[in-house]
Amino acid sequence: MAVCCSELVAYLKTVDRRILEYILSSDVAKGLEPADIKEGVLSYVQRPGKRMRPGLLLMACGSVGGEEREAMAVPAAAGVELFHTWTLVHDDVIDNDGVRRGQPTVHEAMTQKAKAAFGFDDALATEYGRDIAILTGDVQHGWSVTCFLDCALRMGADPLVILQVVKYLQSYVVPELVRGEVLDVQSGMKKGTDVSDIDEDKIIHMLRLKTGVLYEFAAMAGALIGKNTTELDDPQVQALRLFASNCGAAFQLQDDVLGVVGNEKTLGKPVGSDIREGKMTVVVCHALRHANENEKARILSVLGNRAASPDAIAQVTALLEELGGVERCRALARGYIDEALPYLDDIEESGYRRLLVQWAEFMINRES
Amino acid sequence: MAVCCSELVAYLKTVDRRILEYILSSDVAKGLEPADIKEGVLSYVQRPGKRMRPGLLLMACGSVGGEEREAMAVPAAAGVELFHTWTLVHDDVIDNDGVRRGQPTVHEAMTQKAKAAFGFDDALATEYGRDIAILTGDVQHGWSVTCFLDCALRMGADPLVILQVVKYLQSYVVPELVRGEVLDVQSGMKKGTDVSDIDEDKIIHMLRLKTGVLYEFAAMAGALIGKNTTELDDPQVQALRLFASNCGAAFQLQDDVLGVVGNEKTLGKPVGSDIREGKMTVVVCHALRHANENEKARILSVLGNRAASPDAIAQVTALLEELGGVERCRALARGYIDEALPYLDDIEESGYRRLLVQWAEFMINRES
Numbered sequence: 001m002a003v004c005c006s007e008l009v010a011y012l013k014t015v016d017r018r019i020l021e022y023i024l025s026s027d028v029a030k031g032l033e034p035a036d037i038k039e040g041v042l043s044y045v046q047r048p049g050k051r052m053r054p055g056l057l058l059m060a061c062g063s064v065g066g067e068e069r070e071a072m073a074v075p076a077a078a079g080v081e082l083f084h085t086w087t088l089v090h091d092d093v094i095d096n097d098g099v100r101r102g103q104p105t106v107h108e109a110m111t112q113k114a115k116a117a118f119g120f121d122d123a124l125a126t127e128y129g130r131d132i133a134i135l136t137g138d139v140q141h142g143w144s145v146t147c148f149l150d151c152a153l154r155m156g157a158d159p160l161v162i163l164q165v166v167k168y169l170q171s172y173v174v175p176e177l178v179r180g181e182v183l184d185v186q187s188g189m190k191k192g193t194d195v196s197d198i199d200e201d202k203i204i205h206m207l208r209l210k211t212g213v214l215y216e217f218a219a220m221a222g223a224l225i226g227k228n229t230t231e232l233d234d235p236q237v238q239a240l241r242l243f244a245s246n247c248g249a250a251f252q253l254q255d256d257v258l259g260v261v262g263n264e265k266t267l268g269k270p271v272g273s274d275i276r277e278g279k280m281t282v283v284v285c286h287a288l289r290h291a292n293e294n295e296k297a298r299i300l301s302v303l304g305n306r307a308a309s310p311d312a313i314a315q316v317t318a319l320l321e322e323l324g325g326v327e328r329c330r331a332l333a334r335g336y337i338d339e340a341l342p343y344l345d346d347i348e349e350s351g352y353r354r355l356l357v358q359w360a361e362f363m364i365n366r367e368s
Numbered sequence: 369m370a371v372c373c374s375e376l377v378a379y380l381k382t383v384d385r386r387i388l389e390y391i392l393s394s395d396v397a398k399g400l401e402p403a404d405i406k407e408g409v410l411s412y413v414q415r416p417g418k419r420m421r422p423g424l425l426l427m428a429c430g431s432v433g434g435e436e437r438e439a440m441a442v443p444a445a446a447g448v449e450l451f452h453t454w455t456l457v458h459d460d461v462i463d464n465d466g467v468r469r470g471q472p473t474v475h476e477a478m479t480q481k482a483k484a485a486f487g488f489d490d491a492l493a494t495e496y497g498r499d500i501a502i503l504t505g506d507v508q509h510g511w512s513v514t515c516f517l518d519c520a521l522r523m524g525a526d527p528l529v530i531l532q533v534v535k536y537l538q539s540y541v542v543p544e545l546v547r548g549e550v551l552d553v554q555s556g557m558k559k560g561t562d563v564s565d566i567d568e569d570k571i572i573h574m575l576r577l578k579t580g581v582l583y584e585f586a587a588m589a590g591a592l593i594g595k596n597t598t599e600l601d602d603p604q605v606q607a608l609r610l611f612a613s614n615c616g617a618a619f620q621l622q623d624d625v626l627g628v629v630g631n632e633k634t635l636g637k638p639v640g641s642d643i644r645e646g647k648m649t650v651v652v653c654h655a656l657r658h659a660n661e662n663e664k665a666r667i668l669s670v671l672g673n674r675a676a677s678p679d680a681i682a683q684v685t686a687l688l689e690e691l692g693g694v695e696r697c698r699a700l701a702r703g704y705i706d707e708a709l710p711y712l713d714d715i716e717e718s719g720y721r722r723l724l725v726q727w728a729e730f731m732i733n734r735e736s
Contacts, residue, residue: 028539033547034554090506094499114557124557131462131553134502135546138458141509142542149535152528159527160520166534167517171396174510178503179401185499186402189482189492 005365008358015055019078020046028143036113040106040136041143044085047101052251053080053214057222059359060240062352065226070352072155073225076165079147080218083169086140087177087214093133094185107133145170148221157225164230165221173217180209187280198280200332204249212248219244239346243356246340250363253333256281257326258367260317266368272313278304282332287325295319333364373733376726383423387446388413396511404481408474408504409511412453415469420619421448421582425590427727428608430720433594438720440523441593444533447515448586451537454508455545455582461501462553475501513538516589525593532598533589541585548577555648566648568700572617580616587612607714611724614708618731621701624649625694626735628685634736640681646672650700655693663687701732 023029023045032038054077062070091097092105099105104112111129114120120128148166151157183206219240220232227234259274260283274281284303288296302308302316320326337360347353391397391413400406422445430438459465460473467473472480479497482488488496516534519525551574587608588600595602627642628651642649652671656664670676670684688694705728715721 028543032543034550037543037546037550086506090502094502096495118557120557127464128553128557130498132550134458134462135549138454138505138509139543139546141506142538145513146535146539149531149538152531153535159531162531163517163520163527167514167521170510170517171514175396175400175405175507178405178507181503182402182405182500185496189486189488189496 005358005362008355008362011059011355012051012055015051015058015077016049018074019051019054019081022074022078022147023082026143026147028146032139036110036132037136037139040089040110040132041139043103043106043109044088044100045081047103049081049101051081053084053218054078056215056244056247056359057218059352059355060219060222060244061226062222063226063240063347063350063356064223064236065228066350069226069228072151072157073222075147075150075155076221076225079144079150080214080221082140082147083144084214086137086144087181089133089137089140091181093130093137094181105133106136151225158228158230160230161224161228164232165224168220168232169217173213176209176213180206180213184210188278198285200282200285203280203282203285204332207249207252208245211252212245215244215248215251216241236346239343243340243343243360246336246343247360247363250333250336250340250360253282253329253336254364254366256283257329257333259283260320261326263367272308272310272317275303275313275316276306276308282329283320283325285325286328287320287323290323290325291319295323330364337361337364373726373730376723376730379427379723380419380423383419383426383445384417386442387419387422387449390442390446390515391450394511394515396514400507404478404500405504405507408457408478408500409507411471411474411477412456412468413449415471417449417469419449421452421586422446424583424612424615424727425586427720427723428587428590428612429594430590431594431608431715431718431724432591432604433596434718437594437596440519440525441590443515443518443523444589444593447512447518448582448589450508450515451512452582454505454512457501457505457508459549461498461505462549473501474504519593526596526598528598529592529596532600533592536588536600537585541581544577544581548574548581552578556646566653568650568653571648571650571653572700575617575620576613579620580613583612583616583619584609604714607711611708611711611728614704614711615728615731618701618704618708618728621650621697621704622732622734624651625697625701627651628688629694631735640676640678640685643671643681643684644674644676650697651688651693653693654696655688655691658691658693659687663691698732705729705732 024042029042032041057077057080058070058073061073088100089106092100093107097105098108103109107129109129110132111125114125114128115122118125118128145166148162148169152159152162220237223234223237223240224230224232227236229237231237256274256279259271259279259281262271264271275284284299288299291299299316299319302312305312340360341357344353344356347356392410397410400409425445425448426438426441429441456468457474460468461475465473466476471477475497477497478500479493482493482496483490486493486496513534516530516537520527520530588605591602591605591608592598592600595604597605599605624642624647627639627647627649630639632639643652652667656667659667667684667687670680673680676684708728709725712721712724715724
């Protein structure tokens, strides 16, 4: 992480500690049964994570409400992380992904366990893994809502503010995330999609649904709790929402850059996996638009080819760079941050505001 | 339906109308996208249903709070039905069930659609059906929470009461339902379970997790809103909870009776399907305990045998009756109702109280 962000790094570490403390000491955590559900529900959240969403929620809260209200919002910060977690667990089932944060996904871990401990055959073990993962996500979903409620029930936040926050999460964010997920599933399954049909706008629209919406929510929730208001239209609440929205887009674009040119070790996932999975990113989209027929054919022969050799991946990676795809993606990401920062003009100078500025820069400076 | 219940029948019809009106006119319903999600989310709730949970919630509410507060609780009644619906949609995926309320389950309908409309092969279509069903349940889960919040945000219920209700639902009911579901999955998958290991207590414990918990919640939520209290320990709230709990057990036991001796037409599902699926009910458990070796072998050869002929099913059905399994199950159900009714002693005489009495009797008099 760049030096510019040392304050932010320290802050996110405290966020990590505070939300884990809240989550692991909760009665819900203690009561989880049976063992496989407990393991599933707590697994992702205990793996090292960047805590982007809880961090954003707390910084937004502190930036308009100060330290005292920021402390009040810790359960909400834990809630947004748990909420994110259930979407990951269900997403992993849907994408048939085996690895998350460098370790087996919930369904994969439970499939393995069912084979080893219960002696199930492959098909039955796969079903068991799927079942536990679906139910794990359901428990996390329920629990995440409870965390927000705790801000009012235990921390003294205004009940009406919390009702508004949870309503926005459950009646707007959930359907929007699901919409993005379904479009993703459909586009991934419908083979023979004409690549020329996909443009940057479509890709960025998908990024917003899949990531931006929850970033926006985190910022708004923090701001509403910080200002102790139910007014979704409050100018500062909206400024922080738009700040977060632009940062979210930049974050995802940087993800796509790192997916091509990132360092495998720092990243914790094999470089080239985006290419193997056929992910349609701005990098790929731009490169295809500027490729000649021969280059286009070379890219398409490797894109989405799970059996592609490391050599083939390396060659296509070089080609994507040569054709300006990485540069284009970086420039777009920078543009989003440049759009994001002026929204902070509405926020008074403070330590939290400085953290938000660092956070915005971190979106595109990060290497993992 | 027995004549005794004509008031109840009329009331449940109004409940059906009121919750559907609320659900279908909601902004969430109108905004659902894409089409497959909209279809999935709204499908079960639009099929004829008994509306047991919303009915119970509203009767409990009215019995302690009168008409005005009962009207206030309509969004919560819709919420408990939608909540029940997501558990069904996910349960159907987990059980690989193809039919729900006489029509295709969400995952089955979407699998068929993916084949017909998108031309997917079997494996891909099955995945698509699974994915849409998982996400459908997730949207319903989120939406169900929102409905409860509307009681405070739109109907004027006390925000703290609603926070308490939702907290109980999300941090207690969800994990309990999931616990029941996982135990069910595990016992269904682990073949070679020794039948003599299963006793009535275990069966009834499972019934409580899978059904009783949500019945208890519906009664408590109604009572809390009706009394406008956050006190879970309030004697009337607890009385209605225990009333509902006993009724829930009776309801399930009656289900198991009807699964053996019910009328296929009234029931809307093939009689004998419980036997084909190998469901371990009190009927079967009691019969096995009183069977000689020859009879036991005959029962076990058909139980869980999906290919069993109608003749074989009919013979085992007769045997289960002969051995007193049906009678035992009926007697147990009656016993639960006899335990349930005295809890209403704490509730003042009113039209709602009379409906609750009819409802309790309906649990075991119903034929569908």
